[in-house]
Each structure stands twice: as structure tokens, then as C-alpha cells.
Amino acid sequence: MSEELRLKAAGRAESLPRCSGPPPFRYFKTGPEIIRLAVMLYVRFWGLRFGPMFAAETRRKRVDGMRGCRHWRWHLDEMYVKINGEMHYLWRAVDHEGEVLESLVTKTRDRNAALKFLRKSLKRHGRPETFVTDRLRAHGAALKDLGRGDNRDTGRWANNRAENSHLPFRRREREMQRFRRMRSLQMFASVHASVCNHFNQERALSTRENYKAARAAALAEWRNLYAA
Secondary structure, eight states, X not given: OOHHHHHHHHHXXXXXXXXXXXXXXXXXXXXXXXXXXXXXXXXXXXXXXXXXXXXXHHHHHHHHHHTXXXXXXXXXXXXXXXXXXXXXXXXXXXXXXSOEEEEEEESOOSHHHHHHHHHHHHHHHOOOSEEEOOXXXXXXXXXXXXXXGGGEXXXXXXXXXXXXXXXXXXXXXXXXXXXXXXXXXXXXXXXXXXXXXXXXXXXXXXXXXXXXXXXXXXXXXXXXXXXX
16 A cells, blocks of 8 residues: 555544543443444344434534535435335435435335435535435426435436445345344445445545555544544
């Protein structure tokens, strides 16, 4: 790795928040390094205890860093998830580079659910130029309510970016043997999206050196989350 890339990795790590008060790991005998690794791999106990805190911090930094960028296209889609045998819907927004922007769990798949999801996404991430969706009428109705009905693209195969982003979630869902509560699903979807966004370096589009440098920078940033 070049010296410039090493300095970049160190700079990303130094920009993370340090503990101004008591460290969050003080009541646990397990070391902070092990806890961070367990959250990254989503070991259930540590993921539930520290996952939301880590996810909120990494999400805040990414949102702050992307506010000046141009979000020219969002891909919106919903997926079916069973909770205790009852069908629920996980709404997800993905940007044009494949990063998961927002997730929301609802019991219905109608205009009100789509409107709630869109308002939450727009409040946090701003407004894109184009919304890519399937032909679900709820998307069109919600966008019209927000005055963005003319910015919708429903072309064939246009929403493959969102469909492909479901695959890592489905793999982890099978490993966890599904969910029992909406709250657990919402928490997991948020944490899983933040971790995937943080470590997803698009290996197929990078050279070996650039991939290793980006991966090292991401690991350095993760290891310094809430460091003393």
C-alpha cells in the first residue's frame, strides 16, 4: 500500500468520534476489538446491544459526507418478509451506486406505507432527480402526493439495482432463521445496511491495490468506533 493511501486510512480513522464520557464497553469483560468484530459479523447478542449505536454513527457520517453529492437516481423496491407466519413488507431505497439509503418495515403495501417511507428517505437524504420503481401503484400515488409523479421511471429491468441489493439481506435472513417481531426486523435491516455500505468496495470494479487500500481504510475506521 502506498504512503498516500496509508495516510488516507489514518485520516479516516482519526475523524471518528472518541469517547468523551464513560466508554460503552465498560461493563463487559469482552474486549472492544472482539465486540466490534462480532457486530460486523452480526452475532445476535452483540448485534442487538451495540449494532444500532455503530450503525447510527456510520450512517450519520455517510449522510453528512454525501449531502454535497448529487443523488441523481434512487431505486425503490419492497420485499416480502414473514414474521411469525404473517406477511410484512420491507421497503428499501438504493442509490445509483448500490448503497442502501433507507429501510422501513410495514404491515401494508399501500399508498400510506409508501408515502411514509418516501418522507422518511427524503428528510434524511434529500431529493434525487429520478425515482426508479416497479409498476406498483402505491409508488406512483405516493410520488404524486409529494409532487414528484413526473420523475418516475418504470422501465423494464431498470430496477435491477434494487433487486440485486436484496440478495445479501436474504442470505443473512436464512442464517438467522427469520424474525419474530417487527422491531427486530427493523433493527436488523438498519444495522445490516450500514455494515454492508461501509465495507462494500465493489471488488469487480477495482484493481487489487485499490481494493486492498479501501478495505484497509474501512477496517481502520471500524476499529476506531468509540475508541477511548
